[in-house]
Amino acid sequence: xxxxxxxxxxxxxxxxxxxxxxxxxxxxxxxxxxxxxxxxxxxxxxxxxxxxxxxxxxxxxxxxxxxxxxxxxxxxxxxxxxxxxxxxxxxxxxxxxxxxxxxxxxxxxxxxxxxxxxxxxxxxxxxxxxxxxxxxxxxxxxxxxxxxxxxxxxxxxxxxxxxxxxxxxxxxxxx
Amino acid sequence: xxxxxxxxxxxxxxxxxxxxxxxxxxxxxxxxxxxxxxxxxxxxxxxxxxxxxxxxxxxxxxxxxxxxxxxxxxxxxxxxxxxxxxxxxxxxxxxxxxxxxxxxxxxxxxxxxxxxxxxxxxxxxxxxxxxxxxxxxxxxxxxxxxxxxxxxxxxxxxxxxxxxxxxxxxxxxxxxxxxxxxx
Numbered sequence: 001x002x003x004x005x006x007x008x009x010x011x012x013x014x015x016x017x018x019x020x021x022x023x024x025x026x027x028x029x030x031x032x033x034x035x036x037x038x039x040x041x042x043x044x045x046x047x048x049x050x051x052x053x054x055x056x057x058x059x060x061x062x063x064x065x066x067x068x069x070x071x072x073x074x075x076x077x078x079x080x081x082x083x084x085x086x087x088x089x090x091x092x093x094x095x096x097x098x099x100x101x102x103x104x105x106x107x108x109x110x111x112x113x114x115x116x117x118x119x120x121x122x123x124x125x126x127x128x129x130x131x132x133x134x135x136x137x138x139x140x141x142x143x144x145x146x147x148x149x150x151x152x153x154x155x156x157x158x159x160x161x162x163x164x165x166x167x168x169x170x171x172x173x174x175x
Numbered sequence: 176x177x178x179x180x181x182x183x184x185x186x187x188x189x190x191x192x193x194x195x196x197x198x199x200x201x202x203x204x205x206x207x208x209x210x211x212x213x214x215x216x217x218x219x220x221x222x223x224x225x226x227x228x229x230x231x232x233x234x235x236x237x238x239x240x241x242x243x244x245x246x247x248x249x250x251x252x253x254x255x256x257x258x259x260x261x262x263x264x265x266x267x268x269x270x271x272x273x274x275x276x277x278x279x280x281x282x283x284x285x286x287x288x289x290x291x292x293x294x295x296x297x298x299x300x301x302x303x304x305x306x307x308x309x310x311x312x313x314x315x316x317x318x319x320x321x322x323x324x325x326x327x328x329x330x331x332x333x334x335x336x337x338x339x340x341x342x343x344x345x346x347x348x349x350x351x352x353x354x355x356x357x358x
Contacts, residue, residue, distance in 0.1 A: 044204035044212040052218035058254075058317070062218075071206075094216060101218065135206050149216055157317045161222040161255045161357070169213040172204065 040074040040174035043135040047170075050149045058156040067111035067143035070130045070172060077130035078175035081107055083119045086167040090121040094164035101164045104150040111143035126175060222357035224253045224260050225317045228324075229353070232331045239338035248293040248325035251355055252314040259358035261306040262289055267350040271303045275333075275347035283337050283347055288330035295328035308358055329353070 046069040055062050072079040083105050087093030094101040108116030109128045119125055133140030149168070204210030228250040237243040253260040264287050268274030274282035290298030291310040301307055315322035331351065341347060 039208065041206050041208060042204075042210045043206040044210045047201045047203060047212045047214050049201045049214050050216040052216075054219040054221055056221070058220065058223055068212075094218060096220075101220070103216065147214075151218060156220065158315060159220045159254060161220055163217070163219045165215065165217050167200075167213055167215055169211060170204075172210045172212075174208060 038073065040072070042070070042072045042074070042079050042130075042172045042174045044170060044172045045069045045071075045136055046143065047147070050168075052151060055151065055156060058153065058159070060153045060156075062151040062153075062156070063114065063148060064150075065114045065146055065148040068145050068147055069132055069135075069137035069143055070109075070128075070145040071132040071135040071137065072130045072172075072174055074174040077132070079128050079130060080124040080126040080173045080175055081119070081128060082122060082124040082171040082173070083107075084122050084169050084171070086169075087121075092121055092166075092168070094166035096160065096162040096164045099160045099162060099164070101151065101159045102155050103166075104152065105168060106148035106150065108146040108148070109144075111141065111146055113146035114148065116146055116148050124173070128175075220254065222253075222255050223317075224251065224312075224355045224357050226251050226353055226355045227318050229329070232351075234333060237333065237338050239341070240335060242332055242335050243338060244296070244330060244332040246296045246328055246330045249327050249329050250314055250319035250325050251291075251310075251312045251327045252317045252319065253312045253355075253357055255357045257358075258312045258314075259308075260310050260312060261308040261356045261358050262301070262310060263304065263306040263354045263356070264289075264301045265304050265352045265354075267352075268303075273303055273349075273351065275349040277342070277345050277347040280342055280345065280347075281340060283333065283341050285331055285333045285337065285349075287351065288328075288332070290328040290330070291326075293323070293325040293328055296330065298328055298330055306356070310358070 048066050050064045052062055084090035085092035092103050092105055105119040106116035107119055107125055130144045131141050132144040200215035202213045204212040230247050232245045234243045265271035266273035268282055273285050273287055276282045287301040288298040289301055299307055312326045313323050314326040319325055
């Protein structure tokens with residue numbers, strides 16, 4: 001077994017210890033048995049609140065998109081996304097007291113997109129892949145997915161006057 | 176003293192900076208088998224109204240011995256909390272008067288009434304250029320394509336006395352404009 005300060009010894013005397021280092025690594029591998037698979041992990045960051053402001057045209061769709069960082073260390077960067085709203089039954093709806101304003105959510109596995117695959121509340125969208133190489137997108141692409149929120153004109157045309165608010169929660173799972 | 180005052184000023188400015196910082200409602204996910212993030216969504220819907228379903232009014236071969244009247248159902252939609260609105264009517268006559276004209280012939284006055292429910296043959300009399308407030312719409316969407324097919328009544332009438340002043344066989348016309356505003 002190598003000493004506890006084995007790596008430090010390597011630093012001070014690189015020449016003679018190279019062989020010892022190889023021996024130590026081999027011994028450690030033998031003691032540990034087969035290497036366990038790396039745990040699949042994901043992370044979603046760089047989310048921003050969505051503010052539509054005052055909507056001037058209630059006859060047309062209003063759309064807001066944002067590029068976010070979605071990192072997955074799973075096979076080929078795979079992940080699924082499941083969205084839930086703060087409406088009844090996790091519905092995608094905003095509230096102003098008793099008044100509701102439904103919205104749509106779309107997801108794209110690429111950043112910079114203004115449209116994507118429509119999500120349904122509490123239904124996972126699978127088969128997504130991330131191009132992020134860092135969990136905060138600090139290196140590599142600065143973003144790897146797009147979140148799009150849409151207020152439909154058909155809903156706005158029926159909406160009561162007022163300020164509406166709600167929360168959209170995104171659950172990402174490694175695939 | 177000077178230093179203490181300056182320190183207080185800096186501390187105050189720092190506190191103000193902290194207070195002025197908008198609260199970040201969005202949450203970022205952690206690194207794990209699953210990761211959850213959330214965003215707050217805000218939208219403001221302004222007060223809006225719409226009038227639709229209007230039809231031209233034609234009085235053909237009107238009998239001068241009786242008032243000629245035409246009532247039509249229209250759609251007025253309002254998204255205010257009370258579904259309220261005002262309606263202001265203006266005619267194409269002098270000073271927005273409700274009159275029909277035919278060249279140099281004397282103009283013919285008509286009256287306009289408004290009811291906040293459909294299917295009415297009479298309503299509140301409108302004065303040219305004067306808003307009638309306190310109206311409420313039963314429409315649930317902007318063009319009454321769902322829910323009630325109409326939500327108000329517009330009644331245009333030409334009194335018998337006015338008809339008797341018209342020249343037979345001559346066409347008179349005019350334009351009535353209705354402005355609806357949220358209330």
